[in-house]
Amino acid sequence: MSAVLQINNLAKTFGGVKALQGVDLTVNAGEIHGLLGQNGSGKSTLIKVLAGFHEPDAGGRLLVNGNEVRLPLAPGDYKALGMRFVHQDLGLISSLSVLENLFLDEISTGHSAGIRWRSWRRIANELFRKYKVELDPSAAVSTLRPVERALLAIVRAVSGAPRNGLLVLDEPTVFLPQDDTEMLFDLTRNVAAGGAGVLFVSHDLEEVKRLTNRFTVFRDGRVVGNGATEQTSREELVKLIVGHELKAVSHRSAAQIAATKPIAVIDGLKGGLVAEASFAVHEGEILGVTGLSGSGFEDLPYILFGAAKAETGTLALNGSVVRLRGQNPTSAFRSGMALVPADRPRDGAILSLSVLDNVSMQTMDQFQKGPILRRSRMREEAKKVLSAFQVRPNDPTLPCSSLSGGNQQKVLMAKWLQTRPSLLMVHEPTQGVDVGAREEIFSVLRSATAEGMAVLCASSDHEQLALICDRVLVFRQGRIVAELTGTHVNKEEISEQSYAVDQDAQPAEAS
Amino acid sequence: MTLLKGGGRLSLVQRIALPGAWLLLIIGFGIANPHVFLTPATFQTMFGSQAVLLVLTLALIVPLTAGDYDLSVGAVLTLSAMMIAILNVQYGWPIWAAIMAALAMGLLVGFLNGIIMVFFGIESLIVTLGMGTLLGGITLWVSNSATISGISHTLVDWVIVKRFGGISLAFFYAVGLCALLWWIMEYTSVGRRLLFVGRGRNVSKLSGVRVGRVRVGALMGSSTLAAVAGVLYAGTSGGADPTSGTNLLLPAFAAAFLGATSIMPGRFNPWGTAIAVYFLVTGITGLQLMGIQSYVQQLFYGGALLVAVALSQLSRRRVPLDNG
């Protein structure tokens, strides 16, 4: 079997941070190769070196289809080398149209004088038909839902991937619901069957086991293991990635939940994709909301927080009632709510400011003594919080942009949990977070609920919901169609309810 | 830099709001002052006279599309006109050679702007502000602060005296540049890359765009266009003065932003720019023809900019979450 991609002794240093050191990696033709590792272990950095975005340190070697290629690669070189990417943040320009994004590579490196928009549009429509995605070529990407954006990026990469080329997928599934994931897997297998190599990054070991032939694991920028996927158990993978084994988690029972008092009671909510929703979140519970994308569950936290408009409905939080039409983020925050959004670079973190600035956005006022903001105190406090959340590196003065995606997510959890909200709402809380950190985030959520906080977790990751939630509400077409509690909270039942073809919304079995 | 909020499909209302306002303005002045305003001569001179401003505004929209500001265009215009005057009048160079020298200066200034911006990683706003001031000093120096007149009649003839349909050739040059720029921006990959870089620098780099090169190129484009505006300026006035070109900077910015509300709302675009320039000029000319005080014209300018942009935003579907 010939190697599509061969990397020897590659290193990349950012300032003092060694993001990659002595990395060796081989991807063979026709092979789907899993690239695994904790947050910040260097996966995306490697990929960006291949894309010509980062310049690696001197000394590394790169062979493509057996031919030595001189490093560093220039932007755009990847194209001639037969590589195609779905980047971690998808690599789309959101203010431009679907069509322009679809042909981004062509335009970026081409020398066309006389772009034939009309024929491109025809090609686009054919592609969308072929890959069975419904996209309007002239819609702005900013108006698309996350799934649609992911599909666009995937179609772009897959349709351009040449035979004996390399397709790189950096966490392509985080935004995808089950059936689209299946479609992606089929596409990926087709590409590999055509003779290309695939490099596939995911934190979802289930996916890795199902899709990949071989894998390589990074830890702290080094290769700590590789092998054939079939011959490696899930537990072994976890151990390679995290360095230790994971503990199991237990759920509360329906009776336990019923015994606690409701913290937030939502009544008659309508707005966005939510047609009607009434439910309560209880003290100390983690309530999951899920469904297929477009079923309305993603809008729920944003509407409750006042970041998206509600048409009608009320929210009783700790007994005081607000009309959701008049809700806005400021009053929501003041009344004891918190929201960790899914779109981290846009809505979650201010990447150009320090970790300290980000963590202390809400707590700042507590450090005000008379006219002076006591900043050394703020720094110490932040350090404590960061170490509680195992943020690596634990240096609050670093700009947030220099942390890896997963560590940024932990910073955000820290930022909001510090405010001791009575209702915490999270949207895809472990998106792009490695198994180790994921466990840490779960345990943080657990200990917070132990102190009486209520958590609303909106996610399309059914396995995750099964792992952490005490109760799960499933949405279909804007309505709650099922409520799962106790032993019903498992991946299979959540998926079944989400995908049920049954159109008559039936109030759930377990309530 | 995303200019206006929202995105997505464009409403027709918005596309044509500015042309519509322009039409209303013409009708209004036509009723108020039919015998003077509604004459071919009025329109002929209106079109002919603002070619310099139009070309200068086109210069601005090139780097604006790529997300950069060029504050040095006014100074480049002035220096370009001054170079032509000095080389042609004082040194006796043939006019074409003087023009070539001025254009070369524009290209060089843009290159320097770009290199400083990219190499040192400084915001274009600062680089071009500094460069503009520096060029202003150079203009004062080489001209000895004096106005120079007597530029070759060939240039004056070919810019303003010769007419087509009663309109000076300058107008057709400007419209030609509009068309050229529109073609480049819409139908060539070079032009599209400008937009990509302006809208998403990292994504563009990931997709293989040589971002630095595109940004340098945009500044070279703007400086060269500004030098062309200087040539037209020298041609329309038959001379050059060391300061007045810089006063065109703010009107040009106003027109560029106003133009971005029309035709392709949300994007800086050449035809929108042309309409914005002539909308503003029509208002001013109409007031001037009615003999209204100069400060009223300034009130119109400021007010029209605010109202036009505000209305064009209102007619647009509001989008809930503002983009950073």
Place this chain on the structure above:
Amino acid sequence: MTLLKGGGRLSLVQRIALPGAWLLLIIGFGIANPHVFLTPATFQTMFGSQAVLLVLTLALIVPLTAGDYDLSVGAVLTLSAMMIAILNVQYGWPIWAAIMAALAMGLLVGFLNGIIMVFFGIESLIVTLGMGTLLGGITLWVSNSATISGISHTLVDWVIVKRFGGISLAFFYAVGLCALLWWIMEYTSVGRRLLFVGRGRNVSKLSGVRVGRVRVGALMGSSTLAAVAGVLYAGTSGGADPTSGTNLLLPAFAAAFLGATSIMPGRFNPWGTAIAVYFLVTGITGLQLMGIQSYVQQLFYGGALLVAVALSQLSRRRVPLDNG
């Protein structure tokens, strides 16, 4: 808006590059022209006479921190001085009442700027460009294009005649405003929110910051500070003219950006601003005192801006990733 690329810990070299350059400049002129330049009087007049520019630059950095531009500050300064002159001299209002009226005008203009920007969702650059033009027209109108002198001696006394350590009180007002602004920006949550909004609008919104209010507040702050600069202008010159204030806009922008390379590199900050203003003024004054040609001063201005910002970027650890 992220001003400069990179982030992270600040190198000391960079923090003090500009103060160092200032010192070098003073030493240089001291050697070249010891008897005139190195006198207390030179520094006293330098500090006193540029208080207006310093306050105007402070006005700019407030919205710049929140990610907005305010191009109307020059026009507000001019109108503020003109209002004081008209109300005090022509209408016989007591000086304090005239000052209050001018400050109220500043507050109102800022409020209008902010409301138009937020309500219609228009870029601050366009709104304030339009507003500045409008105010320029209003100033010409109310003043009848004339210079008005004879403002109450109380104001003049308290601005420029009374001195402390040989330096006019105007300087101490400006430094006081610097200190106040520094305290607000660094040690109050209101000030931090400005920065948050400037760096991440959505994030701030979702963190409970009332983004619209903060942006309106920033524009109100800048207009009010510009009105204060107008008061100082009226006080230093004892009169007001209808146009000259707008000439201060570009120097103020230059100083604001230069100031952002120093003390707290990458952020607009009041002390950096003060140093930038006096660095530029020292250069100009030194050249003036040597009787050097005027264009050289302009060359210095442009050149110093480019070189200082470039050096401050070089001394910075280069960071590989460009921020979008």
Place this chain on the structure above:
Amino acid sequence: GCSEGGSAATSGTQNPAIDTTAVKALIDQAKAAPSFSAPGPAFDASKAKGKVVANISLNSTVPFNQIVDAAMGDAGKAVGVKVVQFTNQGQVSQWIQGMDSAIAQKVDAIVLEGSPDPKLLGPQIAAAKAAGIPVISTHLYDESYIGSAKKDLPDVTAFVDAHHYRAGTLMADYAIAQSGGHVNAYFVASNEVQPSAGIASAFSDELKTRCPDSCKAKVVNIPISNWATDVPTQVQAALLSDPTINYVVPVFDGMTPLLGTGITQAGKTDSVKIVAYNGTASVLSMIQAKNLVAAEIGEPLEWLGWANMDQVLRVLTGTATLPSEKTPLRLFDSSNVNETGTPANQKDGYGDPAKFQDGYKTLWGVK
């Protein structure tokens, strides 16, 4: 304001011929090279030897000021007075700084050359007075206005008058003479500059006096900062709305190329002429090139410098100051413009400079 002429003003040719002999005589007089006559009594200027004068000009980037400043330096040298230049770009804050540093350096006199507006320097002039430093304002106020200027500005020690309004009158006279008494003028003023309004009314008044029925002028105000954007369109619009306009007059001749643009664009290069004031070289060249400009009124700039120093020396030596320095104007048209050189320059064209220089030296007792 705008002044309308009589009823039949626009019907030009049908009007009875106007007698223009008187005006023509005035014009001929104004076209002759000026000769020096002592502006006042002689005095001993050598008493001022060794004194230092600070000179703050309106805007050191303007050739007008550069020439006057240099001449002041030369005149100072003739009597051993040092003239220190404070160069600036016309900004009020720079004038203030110049005043402050002149006071701090304890100079013997401060000259505001070529009209930095003393109204914007009130506190500084008061401070100079308190420090015993006389302040002399030059070339800002018209001779007719010096009286009220003295009342408005009691702290200014002395003024050197200018003849701005006479220039306005002369421009009107030239237009009348050349057109046979049928003038329809479009006058562009910039009223934020002090003498502008006076020049405009002098121009209109002269038309009203000489040919009330067949002449008229319309005055518009465009601030200098708006020249580049507004002047061409404004002129063009005016020529379109009133095709009988036959003269376009700028209040300051720096506007001339922009007027030219407007006239050319309106296609009126054959029927419209420009008469202007200030004597800028490029405008004189336009007369030489027979390009739109019919006449230009200029002033001998070096002479102005010496005149400034005459008043300054009187102040320094405690001699009574003069109400008028009697500096001349000269009108140039195609008949005498070549005396300014080819190509025209701004210094020449006023006779032999040695003559007025000798005149002043004699007056000062240093020759």
